[in-house]
Amino acid sequence: xxxxxKIGLRARHEDDIPVLRTELYDDVVIGSxxxxxxxxxxxxxxxxxxxxxxxxxxxxxxxxxxxxxxxxLVGTATLWGIDNHHRSAHIGLGLLPSARGKGYSTDVVAVLxxxxxxxxxxxxxxxxxxxxxxxxxxxxERNGFVREGVLRSSAWVLGEFLDEVLLGLLxxxxxxxxxxxxxxxxxxxxxxALG
Numbered sequence: 001x002x003x004x005x006k007i008g009l010r011a012r013h014e015d016d017i018p019v020l021r022t023e024l025y026d027d028v029v030i031g032s033x034x035x036x037x038x039x040x041x042x043x044x045x046x047x048x049x050x051x052x053x054x055x056x057x058x059x060x061x062x063x064x065x066x067x068x069x070x071x072x073l074v075g076t077a078t079l080w081g082i083d084n085h086h087r088s089a090h091i092g093l094g095l096l097p098s099a100r101g102k103g104y105s106t107d108v109v110a111v112l113x114x115x116x117x118x119x120x121x122x123x124x125x126x127x128x129x130x131x132x133x134x135x136x137x138x139x140x141e142r143n144g145f146v147r148e149g150v151l152r153s154s155a156w157v158l159g160e161f162l163d164e165v166l167l168g169l170l171x172x173x174x175x176x177x178x179x180x181x182x183x184x185x186x187x188x189x190x191x192x193a194l195g
Contacts (some may be wrong), residue, residue: 002063002115003106007116009063009077012053016064016073030156033130034094054150058082063116065095069122074099075107078114080175089116093136097155105139110177115142117171125168130155131163143177145169 001010012032021042025031031039051061060084065075075095082089091112109127127145129136131164141147145167153161 002111002119003068004111006068006102006107007074007104007111008066008110009108010066011193012064012076013086014145018054019096019158020064020076020094021071022100024094029158030097033133037154045082058084059128065093065099065104067099067104072103075108077112078117079112079120082122087121089120089122091116091124091125091127100135105135106142109139109143109145114176117174122171124168126169127167129167130157130166131165137165140167140169143169144175146173 001008017103024034025042025075028039054060058152059080061079061082064073064079065077067074073096075093076185077093079089080092091109093105093112095108113125116125125145127136127140128151129140131150137147146169148167148168149166151164154164155162
């Protein structure tokens, strides 16, 4: 498990799937805003590709997000579009409605940055989010991401085109905020933050 200050990122467990499906993906509004395509229902018992993990897929690493205090499932996080040649990847996350507004998203972004830059050796991480997603924009910017542009009317969401904001962070710009993960420290100290 990768640990932040408030949350941990761990492997997806079978019993996470019904909760994530019900609270994130079965909701038409939440699902439509989070996905790159139109919302559609998934048949109960079907292997929903957004939730089931293919351990052989190297370009997409999904995590379940849990509270460190108590271990409750609070969402999902992903490093996706991993390009080992260009050493770049994208960050994505989704928190259950009951977990929003508690500072978890800032912590999730910090842990994903650690995973991307330190564990995977990426040079660039990128986030694309709807322009009205102030929580994600704030979480990204608190972790050092820079707004690089606006993709005007690029997302069709529930009957209207919305702008998306593109944010980027380079490894040399990243300032680890998690205890024990300071740049230049040895692998032993960095590993202390891992569970």
